[in-house]
Amino acid sequence: MTTATRQAAAGLDVETLLRMYRQMAAIRLFEERVSDLYTRALMPGLAHLYIGEEAVAVGICEALRPDDYLTSTHRGHGHCLAKGAAPHLMFAELLGKEAGYCKGKGGSMHIADPATGNLGANAIVGGGAGIATGAAFSSKWLGTGRVAVCFFGEGALGQGVLYETMNLAQLWKLPVIYACENNLYNEYTHCSETTAGDMLARPAALGIAAERVDGQDVREVHAAASAIVERARRGEGPGFLLLDTYRYRGHHVGDVAREYYRPKQEEQRWMSERDPIALHGDWLVSEGLADRAALERIQSEVASEMDAAVEFAVKAPYPDPSTVDEDVYA
Amino acid sequence: MTTATRQAAAGLDVETLLRMYRQMAAIRLFEERVSDLYTRALMPGLAHLYIGEEAVAVGICEALRPDDYLTSTHRGHGHCLAKGAAPHLMFAELLGKEAGYCKGKGGSMHIADPATGNLGANAIVGGGAGIATGAAFSSKWLGTGRVAVCFFGEGALGQGVLYETMNLAQLWKLPVIYACENNLYNEYTHCSETTAGDMLARPAALGIAAERVDGQDVREVHAAASAIVERARRGEGPGFLLLDTYRYRGHHVGDVAREYYRPKQEEQRWMSERDPIALHGDWLVSEGLADRAALERIQSEVASEMDAAVEFAVKAPYPDPSTVDEDVYA
Amino acid sequence: MPETATALRELTFGEAIREALAEELRRDPRVVLLGEDVAEAGTAFKVLKGLVEEFGKDRVIDTPISEPGFTGLAVGAAMTGMRPVVDIMFGDFMALIMDQVANQAAKVHYMSGGKWKVPLVIRTTMGATRRSAAQHSQSLHAWPSHIPGLKVVVPSTPYDAKGLLKAAIRDDNPVVFFEDKISYAKVKGPVPAGDYTVPIGVADVKRLGRDITLVATSSMVQVALGAATMLEEVGISAEVVDPRTMWPLDETTLVESVRKTSRAMVVDEGYYRYGVTGEIASVIAENAFYDLDGPVRRLGARHVPVPFSPVLEDATVPTERDVFELARKMCNR
Amino acid sequence: MPETATALRELTFGEAIREALAEELRRDPRVVLLGEDVAEAGTAFKVLKGLVEEFGKDRVIDTPISEPGFTGLAVGAAMTGMRPVVDIMFGDFMALIMDQVANQAAKVHYMSGGKWKVPLVIRTTMGATRRSAAQHSQSLHAWPSHIPGLKVVVPSTPYDAKGLLKAAIRDDNPVVFFEDKISYAKVKGPVPAGDYTVPIGVADVKRLGRDITLVATSSMVQVALGAATMLEEVGISAEVVDPRTMWPLDETTLVESVRKTSRAMVVDEGYYRYGVTGEIASVIAENAFYDLDGPVRRLGARHVPVPFSPVLEDATVPTERDVFELARKMCNR
């Protein structure tokens, strides 16, 4: 299927195309504010920024129903936002505030929200594999038609539990999509040092429909995701998307001196040539679907939204220390 | 490579061909005595018999050097014997006697013996994967040229750690052979219910040299093993053999009523048409390398050997209860 | 099959488990059983025999040998509307799933600020003396008991097993349920035919006594009761208290018993060190210190890997005689 | 680089660890380090920084994110002539490798009747208050301590860390070595420049006192010492005993101290229940019962998953003030 056919198949209208632009911009600006909060020592702990990978989360989540499920990772803000999380409640969680998605108990790596089908970000690499596959199991057993997307980095290909759960999904034809974000690095180690053979052959060996996708092209991601999600929804079994992408920043906000593990030029090349927001914006303009001013308007709307969200979170109160003992048991 | 070329390549002489016959007969008769000891309530616990699968262990172990390593499984007697274990010390272990390979501490599922490179049978399905891969790691790091063989049943394809260790082996080009004995059943469940996709594609996806072999043809097994073992020894990386075989008896000695999970005719067919000892014996006779009398002599020699070994074990004393606290720490 | 909650039959421990599962499968369509060889084979211990015939392969589901994988799947299924009961054949395999149990199941509710729930039961086994050697004989209930967010159940009688398993399945939290392998066929007792639950977190005084409290768990309850009979013959009246659940732990019942008897011994089949006996002994010593005539004493599995040889293995598990002798010493008789 | 065993420098805890590894890598070619991002990155905590430059990528080996896989590989390598040191980035990931640790490494020697040995060190971390939330903040040293066949080390000072790590690497048994993350940069102390070992299984009295014994482990040793200073101001003389190794446990030193002071508190950063404090308190109570003025008391991590928010997380770890106040109450002052 060519890109053109796919777009047609996915039936993308201008609203959707612009919403994807806005969503990517929102994630980018969210993350920049996270970085800023960290630098200003307003955020406890660390955070793993999604900057550069926005097209993956947005392209996939735009292909989902609101009641579809996802599991996310340590680098999870983008997934949560793309699935519909409210930035102010996310910032509040990142700052450890009572108003946050998890009442301050989860933090950056554990944003969870039943309302948007978010089963939770996870700080264990590969930790979402079982949960997402289980949500797909429920969907099939209860007949709800929901699809579950399991986001993970290519580093999670190292975790055996992923193969165990993919095998289960394929045996039982569960509606789960394994979305592998290949940003080339497991923390500070290049994936070529950690991954033998051909990444895509791994799910394929289990009989899972698997496809490699340009993760910087949001329309391409969306088209591939739409096809594989609908296939899963029809009961034809799980899918696997290998999405080539890149994180612009460090592994986490504190990882600033990166030359020892990856060259500056590599970073520069991805940022200047393969930026998902710029690429999509340029395309929108070249296709006559938006002009520069419209895109800038979106950017500035999103920026104000983020500023307000940060302000909300900064001002929000911390939880009462006595709540530490709540929510251990249901 | 055809069978003929392979045999030539492996350079099989009559002694080797006859030794393989003898080794298979020894394993068969060993296991029959185990069954007998169990029936006579002389053996504590249970045992998982290797009857029907003899060509796999023998074909592979004949391709190994005495100082090569192996890890074995719950169904491990055949591997241990093929690698050179003494039957009387094995029986002694199975009966929980002091003279046993592990002083009675290990039993049927934990026969281990440094002298024959036996790193230990393992009662955790997939439990040998790490150990065998680690032995190959040592071999490479210390430059000893040793190869490690990791035996496991197709049920172990369910264990994620296998993919983790195969990935490591391929990344680091470790001299380890993964020998997957596909006897069609994980305990009482057919492998088609537990294994999605194509078994051989799994190691292949990691870039590991993988080959499917008729596990009932000892010469075929030996030829395939020789080639892949020598390749590993040359530093060209790990290998994977998928060996089609069948266990004639129950999952363990107590599993006698088996019709609910597999038809009697299936058992009969394998036993009458694909018996590795009969097939090899017939071939030896048809090639003029042995006559029936010679084969029977081997059988009866082995039988006496086994009888003596059983007698040794039955007469051997139990360990002193005080030894229970020994060997916890080195 | 006429069933009333009062009709008592003698069932084995294993039959009680099966009956609890059958009743819950009947009661709630969201309950499914997952594990290796659980369907036609009815597990390696045959405890589930017959369930697949009644409930079908959609409810009694054979899995690959992928303990971390199917436990993880069950966590996700539990979060999204099912009530899975996972079968982990040997308790030793808990070692394979601790990430799913302790890092995922136990923490989902808390990490999400109470938003997601994990109504999951993990049934597994414990207990030695089956000549199954070091990797198939451990009693690892101390591990999950250490982890906040989990409940841990260790029933000792058929009655408790049925009632507690039903309570566990209806609980909205992850529960790890340890069944003693030897008890499956060996321990018999009266069990109501119909529906009842035993609350999680309530200890049971299995025998009243005056001179010493024997706190015993799972398989060790029978051992303690046997020892109590022997003790009676030498004039010592032993009370046997079964906590029934490791967590929540019914401290009140334990402490009250010891306040009365002024002596306490804790008997458990897990490894002796850094296990169950240390916690329970400490709880007693902290809360009944001034009533104690002497230190709380502990008996656990010998602190060695479980050996295969019967003569060695039998030396690793506390026996009636061990309990009897230690109790006699504690009572100076 | 002139090195003599007597030249003392102030090193951080992290530097002491690195020095121990560097010296052992230099001393014994069979020692290799394996783990995620251990080479150029020097681990997530930068503790190994510089080692790959000296020893090369054949000795300091980056692995995929496959904790069970590379730990299992290390078990096999240890059996066959290497002395691997495995790096498990966060102690929480112990949950992923318990099968390799408890079912394989711990049992190989015993199951083989003493024929195979597993000279393996697993270095991992513990300790909260880094705002890393529930899956990156646990102190799970109780789990391996429960398993016979393992040794478990929990150093609290740079001196002990270096000496014990060297002893662990030279030990022929699997050793799990827990390093407190906060201590890496925060705890400094004198460390000899050259070779020395600290024996595994010997406790250290970190401070002499008369009125109460504070048994403290790892990060809690600093807390106990701080509390001891506060207690001094109210006229209470606290002895601080650091067991240094959970197993073997130096019962004699603990018990002797309590016999002298007649009061004992155990402070540990692991979860409070079914953990380290229960075992140590029981050992003390069993052996010093008649010398005790009151029950042994325990402080552990609050029995909840570790929360993210600083105001919540800070309420989960025992503080100097907690120790101080409890000690004062125990001494009736």
Ligand SMILES: Cc1ncc(C[n+]2csc(CCOP(=O)(O)OP(=O)(O)O)c2C)c(N)n1
């Ligand atoms: C089981 C486990 N091992 C190790 C870690 C530490 N860790 C956190 S992120 C990470 C790298 C993940 O790489 P990848 O999956 O490619 O995701 P990316 O960070 O590139 O998005 C590691 C090793 C972890 N969180 N969980």
Ligand SMILES: Cc1ncc(C[n+]2csc(CCOP(=O)(O)OP(=O)(O)O)c2C)c(N)n1
């Ligand atoms: C981790 C683990 N899970 C489950 C078991 C129980 N078990 C023992 S043998 C077996 C089936 C193994 O099947 P396979 O690997 O095909 O070997 P086979 O018995 O057919 O030789 C199972 C499930 C185990 N020993 N270890």
Ligand SMILES: [Mg+2]
């Ligand atoms: Mg990555």
Ligand SMILES: [Mg+2]
């Ligand atoms: Mg099989």
